[in-house]
Amino acid sequence: MKQLTPNLAVEDVAKSVKFYTEVLGFKLKMCVDDEKHPAETIEAGKHYIWANVMHSSVGMMFQQKQSFEDDLRVSVGEIGASVSFYIEVEDAEALYERLKEKVVIHKALETTFYGAKEFYIKDPDGYILGFSSKV
Numbered sequence: 001m002k003q004l005t006p007n008l009a010v011e012d013v014a015k016s017v018k019f020y021t022e023v024l025g026f027k028l029k030m031c032v033d034d035e036k037h038p039a040e041t042i043e044a045g046k047h048y049i050w051a052n053v054m055h056s057s058v059g060m061m062f063q064q065k066q067s068f069e070d071d072l073r074v075s076v077g078e079i080g081a082s083v084s085f086y087i088e089v090e091d092a093e094a095l096y097e098r099l100k101e102k103v104v105i106h107k108a109l110e111t112t113f114y115g116a117k118e119f120y121i122k123d124p125d126g127y128i129l130g131f132s133s134k135v
Contacts, residue, residue, distance in 0.1 A: 008080075009069075013063070017031065017048075024055065029054050030052050079125045084120070087130065091133055092133040106121055106122050106128050107130075118131060
């Protein structure tokens with residue numbers, strides 16, 4: 001195995017890309033509109049069914065819920081409810097201070113019994129993202 005890049009079912013791909021790029025500092029690598037045309041930028045007024053963002057070695061893909069269900073032949077149910085992502089960062093405390101007024105905090109910054117500083121936020125679709133660094 002070489003890399004894990006989750007593909008998340010989302011309501012609005014452009015909204016998810018905006019959150020991950022503008023708030024969390026990810027870079028958009030590729031997106032696909034509803035006519036299945038690939039692009040490297042999100043254009044206002046277009047509807048997108050898929051996108052890929054990266055930050056260092058952390059990648060996320062977003063797929064519009066109906067497209068996700070059609071492609072994988074599964075029923076998604078409630079978006080965001082059953083998974084969380086644990087992301088190692090250089091300085092969780094500094095990141096927390098930078099993000100706390102811009103995001104929904106799910107669990108505030110704390111030092112854990114296993115020697116990590118960590119906190120959890122929710123993205124626009126309710127997925128939980130945990131950020132952690134060693135104390």
